[in-house]
Amino acid sequence: MLPFNGASRQFSASHLPVPSVAGRKHARALLLGDMLVLALALGTAQVVRFGAAAETTVTGLGASYAALGVAVAAMWWVSLQVHQSRSPMVVGHGAEEYRRVIVATFRVFAILAMLSLAFRVDASRIYLATAFPLGLVGLLVERKLARVALHRARAQGRATRKVLVVGGERSAGQLTSWFAKHPTAGYAVGGVWVPDAASAAGILDGFSTDIPVMSAQLDFAEALNVAGAAAVVVTDTEHLGHESLRDLQWRLEGTGIELMISPNVLDVSSSRVRLHDVSGMPMLHLREPQYAGADRVWKTAFDTLGSLALLIVLAPVLILTAIAIKLDSPGPVFYRQQRVGRHEETFRITKFRSMSVDADQRLEGLRALNESDAVLFKMRQDPRVTRVGSFIRRFSLDELPQLFDVLRGDMSLVGPRPPLASEVAQYSTQMRRRMYVRPGMTGLWQVSGRSDLSFDEAERLDLAYVDNWSITGDLMIMLRTVRAVTRGQGAY
Structure with a gap:
């Protein structure tokens, strides 16, 4: 096991990540934007069905449609949270965010249908048929607009998280090039730590910005601080070994610093990747291409x-x-x-x-x-x-x-x-x-x-x-x- 120079020592405040202003604004925008879209969709559905001034009671419920709208909006908003549609792991990346929004929406209305049958609540079908598509389309459009704003901020470097790459220089160079070509991903390499190297290599070759390459002469916490990193990416696990990788995970526990392991596989859709447990060891399984x-x-x-x-x-x-x-x-x-x-x-x-x-x-x-x-x-x-x-x-x-x-x-x-x-x-x-x-x-x-x-x-x-x-x-x-x-x- 590689020495971590005091792996049990806690990080000081200077080692903790500082979320970007743009990142915090985006998180708040999703929370508020989702609620605004749902309120507009359900309010519009009530106006379409009953008119602006109507105070119609839901048959079998004894409450107004305004109260029903508040309850449905709250359920819908919570469902989006439960399905992690606002998770930083999916927001701004691919189609998974949209898929989770769609799944959360369909499940809310499936639950509403079951509750209506169980408690014999007869809500207006026109009201629900209007609220459902309006809300879903509104949420997807809102997420798209929020994503455009986030990508613009990331392209300008205002919502980018610095990454410390743990591994060899070759794989670190490939990862650095990938992040440079995809600035909307929101990551930029701030430093490379090669834990089994005896001496530092200096600067990563081939890039316009100076990216320091550090060795075991520096403690992991010091390397993290030099890189100014809020995330860690392990690219070559052989430079750490299983036990040191486990210790690194424990070391980051509770710090808010993101830990990722790159399989160094490019141009492979996430739909082809599956994580399997093989006798207690997680293994990535790549499905065969689906061109057939x-x-x-x-x-x-x-x-x-x-x-x-x-x-x-x-x-x-x-x-x-x-x-x-x-x-x-x-x-x-x-x-x-x-x-x-x-x-x-x-x-x-x-x-x-x-x-x-x-x-x-x-x-x-x-x-x-x-x-x-x-x-x-x-x-x-x-x-x-x-x-x-x-x-x-x-x-x-x-x-x-x-x-x-x-x-x-x-x-x-x-x-x-x-x-x-x-x-x-x-x-x-x-x-x-x-x-x-x-x-x-x-x-x-x-x-x-x-x-x-x-x-x-x-x-x-x-x-x-x-x-x-x-x-x-x-x-x-x-x-x-x-x-x-x-x-x-x-x-x-």
């Missing part, structure tokens, strides 16, 4: 029904875009190109034409002006793009005819980027995994930077999508696509 599920009937039904609905809703946009293209430049309205789909079968993708008709012949003459990498060709001011083409590219309107490709079964609404045959020819064995599913009109590449992404970044996102596919993930990507398209960023 992308071939199931319900995925196909989702694509078919979704593309049909979008074609009906967007029919005026499709017609107006086609007319604008025809009036703007000579040539066909649509542009069709050979792409590679699932299982490396080729198909012809359909787009609105955004370039001059001789664009393919002029490509070789522009190769030297490529602003992307050797695989993808991208130019911010491509002379082949027409006036209308520039506009429809900015808002991805040129992609809309691919809805017909989805109906034909060549593509999916969500999936990897549809590659050219020349790109596939350069794929490694690992990259060919992205061909296990149908290519998509949108995907992680679309919502993470679009044309601003390098080839390697786009392919990494595609592989992450294939390995972590889920129908819930598809829905989240489609919602994020709306935001990415309306902003028009990274499209040219």
Whole structure:
């Protein structure tokens, strides 16, 4: 066991974390915001059903709907707390916060239904049918707005927690890079402590800010203080050993300092990770990738029904875009190109034409002006793009005819980027995994930077999508696509 230089000694006040002002404001905002949304939803439901001045009594309860509204709001608010929808572990991270809000809401109304049957309370169905969706949608919108504010504060460094990394320099460097690329996560590495190193290494290489690397010459409490850390991340447990890791856990008990263990696994969805107890030892189990599920009937039904609905809703946009293209430049309205789909079968993708008709012949003459990498060709001011083409590219309107490709079964609404045959020819064995599913009109590449992404970044996102596919993930990507398209960023 590694020495902790007095592991039983308590931390002084200087070692305790100081919550950021933005973090405290966000916590209070959720507590008050949830209650405000619930009060508005239940108040609106009463007005819709009975009018503003009505004091109607609930049949079988002997109390007014105003009193019922207060009781339901309190139950709902407590349910959100019980389901830990305001926990710092989920707030601002992924879809888990929204899932917990939805589960808490459904369980409240399930309990209300059982109580109504048990005590023969006959509450207005219109009142409940109005309050339920209003409250749920209101809570989700409120959480989204709160998350946007929190992410903005974290990006500006006002709600970021410093982290002390316990482990080797290599894994610490990877974790530091990850946090730097994802500032909205709310963590930044303040120092590295290598407990089995005899002497300090100085500064972590490769970063613009000086991140001290400390050895066993410093006590853990001193290392924590040097890093100014409010959280500890253990990246390499072999540097500690089981007993020292246990002692570190005891040492932090009651301090409010967060302790995390990083499995050093990137691009793996939390839905694939399970914690199992193996003879008293916790083990992380990674489920196999779920890309086989992308071939199931319900995925196909989702694509078919979704593309049909979008074609009906967007029919005026499709017609107006086609007319604008025809009036703007000579040539066909649509542009069709050979792409590679699932299982490396080729198909012809359909787009609105955004370039001059001789664009393919002029490509070789522009190769030297490529602003992307050797695989993808991208130019911010491509002379082949027409006036209308520039506009429809900015808002991805040129992609809309691919809805017909989805109906034909060549593509999916969500999936990897549809590659050219020349790109596939350069794929490694690992990259060919992205061909296990149908290519998509949108995907992680679309919502993470679009044309601003390098080839390697786009392919990494595609592989992450294939390995972590889920129908819930598809829905989240489609919602994020709306935001990415309306902003028009990274499209040219």
